[in-house]
Amino acid sequence: MKRIEDYLDGIKRIAITGHVSPDGDCAGSCLGLWNYLKDNYPDITAHVYLQETKDVFNFLRGVDEIRHDDTGEDYDLMILLDISSKNRIAFAEKILERVPKTLCIDHHVTNPGGFTWFDNDPMASSASEVLSRYLDPEKISLSCAECLYTGIVHDTGVFQYTCTSPETMRTAAMLMEKGLDFTKIIEESFFAKTYSQNLAMAKVITGSKLMLNGMVIAGVMTREERWKLGMKAAELDNIVSQLRYTSGVDVAIFLYQLDGGEYKVSLRSKEIIDVSAVAAVFDGGGHVRAAGCKFCGEPDEIMDKLIAEIVKQLDGR
Numbered sequence: 001m002k003r004i005e006d007y008l009d010g011i012k013r014i015a016i017t018g019h020v021s022p023d024g025d026c027a028g029s030c031l032g033l034w035n036y037l038k039d040n041y042p043d044i045t046a047h048v049y050l051q052e053t054k055d056v057f058n059f060l061r062g063v064d065e066i067r068h069d070d071t072g073e074d075y076d077l078m079i080l081l082d083i084s085s086k087n088r089i090a091f092a093e094k095i096l097e098r099v100p101k102t103l104c105i106d107h108h109v110t111n112p113g114g115f116t117w118f119d120n121d122p123m124a125s126s127a128s129e130v131l132s133r134y135l136d137p138e139k140i141s142l143s144c145a146e147c148l149y150t151g152i153v154h155d156t157g158v159f160q161y162t163c164t165s166p167e168t169m170r171t172a173a174m175l176m177e178k179g180l181d182f183t184k185i186i187e188e189s190f191f192a193k194t195y196s197q198n199l200a201m202a203k204v205i206t207g208s209k210l211m212l213n214g215m216v217i218a219g220v221m222t223r224e225e226r227w228k229l230g231m232k233a234a235e236l237d238n239i240v241s242q243l244r245y246t247s248g249v250d251v252a253i254f255l256y257q258l259d260g261g262e263y264k265v266s267l268r269s270k271e272i273i274d275v276s277a278v279a280a281v282f283d284g285g286g287h288v289r290a291a292g293c294k295f296c297g298e299p300d301e302i303m304d305k306l307i308a309e310i311v312k313q314l315d316g317r
């Protein structure tokens, strides 16, 4: 059995990072590890490097100590969590070039590796679940448990997606034993939406279209529409899941325009289409049931390209 301490021999300074636009699993796994090291290894200095996290994660201990810029410091080891590839780690990439050793713990089927130590389990629900295997349950504090539990909740859609396994539930149970307020974590970090988010959801659903005889649902939001609601692009990331709930649909596509003009594409599927393969065609990545990529161009053209890939996959079955 692998334990995090097996990688800590002679290590004094650790940089922890995850992927760009950190989600619940990314923030949860990075801060979960940070809390674990802080609680149990007083001789080790660890810093988390991530882009800004959403306000709903402010209750996690250590959020206010996350570094949003490379301070130029050196580390003995870099631990990368929940990244699908090296080019998804944003500004921390420069730290990666400076460190002598790297440990990557992940669950992305598209991760090509290239680290000193690499543990990628695409069958696991979340990086938080894979990381939990490395930690001694006895040494997990309430703060650490809150982080890891949040990560699992977000990547499983509250224990609903097919990535949820008996091991996921056993891990969640172990974390629950620490006394965390799971009702509050799920309600406030996962389900709660701002009024603007609900208006955006209504707008996208009203304009959505069914394609391929109802097998695909697609929605679009331009940056002008988003600006009118006073919202950041990152606040729209829940919309694709709602589209996916549509009966009879296998694939949900949501295009939303970023401030720079390019479109972010979020893809979800229920059981037929491998959306990670669709995203990979356009240099994106992710999981079989949830993936994403970016595009420049008009929404209709982008949609045609995505639909063509879906049709190709259906023809190849």
Ligand SMILES: [Mn+2]
Residues within 6 Å of the ligand: 025, 026, 082, 107, 125, 126, 127, 155
């Ligand atoms: Mn994840």
